[in-house]
Amino acid sequence: MSTGQIATLVGPATVELQEYDVPEPGPGAVLLAVRRANVCGTDVHQWHYESLLLRDAGLGHEFVGEVVALGEGVSTDFAGEPLALGDRVVPVYYLTCHRCPPCLRSEFNLCQNGLAEWKLKPEVAPHFRSGFATHYYLFPGQYFYKVPDSVPDETVAGANCGLAQMLFTIDQVGLAAGETLVVQGAGGLGLYAAAVAHERGARVIAIDGVPERLELARAFGADETVSLADFPESADRVARVQELTGGVGADLVLEVTGVPASFVEAIDLARVGGRIASVGNLNAEATVTMTPGFVTRKSVHIHGVLRYHPWYLHQAVQFLARRQHLHPFEAFSDRSYPLAEVTDALKAGESRSVARVAIVP
Template sequence: MTQTGRAALFFGPGAKLELAELPVPEPEPGALVMRVTRANICGSDVHIWRGDGALADRGRREDGRVIGHEMTGVVHSLGPGVDRDWSGAPLRPGDRIVCQYFAPCGRCRLCLRGRAEACLRQHRAFVGKPSEFPHFRGAFADYFYVRPTMAVFKVPDEVGDVLAAGVNCALAQMVMAFDRAQVSMGDRVVVQGAGGLGLYGAALARECGAGQVVVIDGVDERLALARQMGADETVDFREFGSPEDRAARVRELTDGGGDVVFELAGHPSAIPEGIRMTARGGKYLELGTFYEGTPVEVDPGYLVMNNITLQAVSFYDARSLAGALAFLARRAGDLPLARAAADYPLEAINEALADQAAGKAARASLVMS
C-alpha cells in the first residue's frame, strides 16, 4: 500500500486551506524526500494567501496547490546516488536537514555567470498539481520533494528546529542581501519591517560590525525582538503618522540617513519613504515586495542627485544557505527569535495564517505531528 501524508491545499485568496492525503513519492536519482518537522509562515505566504497585487489572479487553482516554503525536516528517503549533502557530509535517513525551496537549473546563462538566484529556468516550489508527481511541492505538508539541484545541508546539532526552519528563506535571503550590499564595519543600517527578514537583518547587521542599526515596525512584540536581535534604535510607525515624519525621524537618528536601507515590510508604499531614509551615496535594497501589480512613484531625480544605489534581491545561492547555517551555529544560544515562535498544528493552518497576517504572532510556525 502506498504511504500517504497530509498537505494543506490552497485554492485561492479568500478560500480556506483544506487538508488532503497525498502519496509520498519515491525519489528519482539525485533527489530526496524530506519529512517536514516545522514550517514557518513567511510574509510572502501571507501575500499569496491574501492575493495581494497580481497574486489575486495567479493564486487561484481549481485542484489546489501546496504552498509554504520556510521549513526544516529530516531525510525520509534518498534517491539513487544521494549519500552526502552539498558540503560533503554523509547523509542518511533521519538526518536533520534544510534545503532550498527552489531549483536553479545550473546550466542557463545566469547560472553559469554565478547568478543562480536569478536562474532563467528555475523550478519553484508550489508549481504543479498536487495530484501529479511529486505531489509535495510546498512546506505546508508532511513531506517535501527535494529536487537534485536544490542545495541540501545537514543542520548542526546545536541549532534547533525553530531557528532551522527560517534558514532556507528569511536568513539565507538576508545573507545574500548583505553580500550584495557589501555592508561594512561602521555602516548605518536601517531596516523597514521587523518580520523574519527584518529581525535577521538586525542580527546580521550587528554581526557585520554596523555602527548603528535602526528598525521600523508597528507591532510591540516585533519592536522588542528587534532590540534584542541587535537594533540600537527602533521607530514605531504608530507614533509617526506620515512617511515624511518617519523618514525625518530616521534621518535624525542616523545623522543623515542609512548607508544601507532594506525594505522588508513587504508593502510597496514603504519604498518611497525608504529611499528618503537613505543617506547620500547610500544603498537601498528592495526585498519585501516580491509580487507584481502594485506600482509606486519614485523620484528618479532624487536618486540621481543623491547618488543612491537601488538594488532588488530575490532568492539566494547555495553559498548563502551554507553561510546562514554557519551563522546560526555560532549564534544559536543567544538569538531570542528561537523563543518567539507561536506553534500551531497543521490542522490549524488557517488560524495560523490569519494570526500572522493580523500581527498577533511574531512568527507563526506549524509543527507537524
Template sequence: MDQITVGLTQAAVWTGSGIEMWDIGIPALEPGGLLVRVDLATVCGSDLHTVSGRRHGACPSVLGHEAVGRVVAVGDATSAAEVGDRIVWSVTVPCGRCPRCASGFTAKCSSVRKVGHESAESAWVLSGSYARHIVLPRGTAVARIPDTMPDAVAAPAACATATVMAALDAAGVVDGRRVLIVGAGMLGVTAAAAASERGAAVSVLDRDPERQRQARVFGAAEDDGGRTDVAIDFSGSPSAVQAALGRLDIGGRLVLAGSVAPGAPIAVDPEAVVRNWLTITGIHNYEPRHLHRAVAFLHDTDAKYPWETLVEAPVPLAELASVLRPTPSGILRSSVAP
C-alpha cells in the first residue's frame, strides 16, 4: 500500500526527568518516506549520556537510534524500501544538497536531522526507535536485513557496527599492522573482530578485565603495552587518548571516535608529530556505505562470533526506563522490544 490509515502508535518519550508513554498519531507519509514497525531497539551509550545529563539532547523526545524493523507503509514509489522489507536505518538524515553533502560528508550535513535526537514537539515526532513505529523521512539511508539474521545481531548495525566501519576507513589499510583498540564496549569489541578479519594483529585495552577477556573472543590478543601502528579510541577518556597517542610507532595513526562529550584537552607535541609522521584524525557518525558494510560484515561473521551474546534480552517498551542505565560488564547492549 502507498499510504496507511491515520491511527495511533505508542512511544516512550524522554521528558528530562523520566520516561512517559505517549499515544502519538501516525502521520500521512511524505513522498519518499517510510513507516517502520520497530521489532527491536538496542540502547546506545549516547542515550545513557543523555538521560544522565552528560550529553544535551532535545527534550521531550523519542530517543533510540539503533534498531531493526519492518516497513509497513511507504510514501510513494520513490521510497528507499518496500512494504514488508526488514531493514536497519541510518542515524543521520541529510539534505543531500549542501556543500558538505556534495563533498561526501553527509553525516555532517549543514541541516542534518538525526534519528532519536529530534524534539517530540517538532513536525517529526516519531523520530526515535523507542516506539512501536518510526517514520523515516526521504534521505534516510536504509539497508535490508536477511531474515536469517537475529534482531539482536542486526540492530547494532545501525550505530555501533556502522561507526566501526567508518573508524576502520579512517584507520586505512590494517592488514599486517598492529592495531590497538581502546575501550571494549560494543564498538571496541566489534572493532576488534572487524580489524582482525582484515588481517590486523589486534589488542584491546579496557579498565574492565571482564570486557578485555570478552574482546579476546572477538579476535583480540592480550595487550603487551608496546608500540602500535594504529590506535582507535572508543573510550572518550582524555587520559586514555593521551596514552594511545604516546604508543604510536613511526607512521602511526590515531583515530578518535569516542570523544563525543566535553572533556579535558590532551597535549600534542608538534615536533613529535612531524618527526614520527603521525596522523591524528576523528570520525563522527558514518556514511551510508558504512551502514551497508556493517550489515555485510555481521552477515559474513555471524557463525564465527557470538554477536547475540552481547545483547541483553529485551524488555517491553513500557519498561524502557529500567534499561537506561549502564549494563553489567558481560552485556554490552540492553534492548527493548516495542
C-alpha cells in the first residue's frame, strides 16, 4: 500500500506534514490526487487557530484534483457527466447531510454537519479530508464536478471556494444590470465578484490597498478603483464612492476583506435602501463599534452569506469555461510552492501581496 502526505494543524500557526496509507475508496466514494491547491484567506485564519472546529484538522479547501480510484457505484459526477480515472474534478469542500434543520429548509449552504468529516484529526482513516495534501477522499454524497479539458488547473483551482461563493452571494442578495456594486477587498473573492458582476451588466467599484490587486480588479471587470493609499480614511472613501455614484451610494456593497471595520464602512457606502453582503468577516471574536441607527435610517438590508449551495460549483466551472478568455484567472495563483513548504505558502498568502498563492504537491 502506498502512502501520501497531508498538512495537519497541530498548534497555533504550526503545521506538520503527516504521512498515512492511501485509502481505497469505499462504495460511493472517490479518491483524488490533488493537483493544485490555493491558499485562501480562510486557510490563513484556520492556521492561526481562529476556527474552533478545525483546530486539529488538515488545512486547505480550495483545489482541483484528479480521479485516481473510483468506489463501487460511482460512474458520473454530480451533473451526470461520465467519470473515468484521470479526469480532473473540483469538490464542494463541505458535506450536505440532507437531514439537519437547515438542510430540511433547503439551506444546504448552512448544513450543520458540513464539516463533520473535515474537523476530524487526519490520523483517523481515511485521513485525507483537506486540500493541502497529496490525496483527497471524496465521501459518498459529497458533491463534485468534472472540469472540462479547456479549463486549466490554474484557472479552476479557486472555483470551489471563491467563485462559487460569489455566484451564490450575488444571486442571494441580487444585482441587476445597471446597478453599482462596491467590492471591499480585491483579493480572490473580490476579483471573482467583479467578473460575475461584469457579466451581469453591473458597474463595479473595487476598494483595496494593494496597487497590483487594484490593477487586477480592472482586468476582472472593475470600472473604477479606490485605493486605500489615496483615501486612507473611511470618510474619504465614502465621499469618493458618493462622487462616483452621483451622490447616491452603492446599490450593493460586498464585504470580502475580513476586516471588522469594513462592515461599518459598508453601511456608509450603501445607498438608502441598498444591500450589504457580509462574506469576508468570519472571526467569532473580533468586535467593532457601530451606530445601529444608520441601518434603520438608511433602511439597508444586511445579508450574511456563508458557503453556497453545492450545485453552484457546477455553475462556477461553466462560468470559467465561458469567461476564462476575458479575465486573467490564471493570474490568481501566480506563485506556487511544493507541499513540503506549506508554511512558506501560508506566510505568502498572509502577506496579501498577491491574490492567491498555490501549493502544487
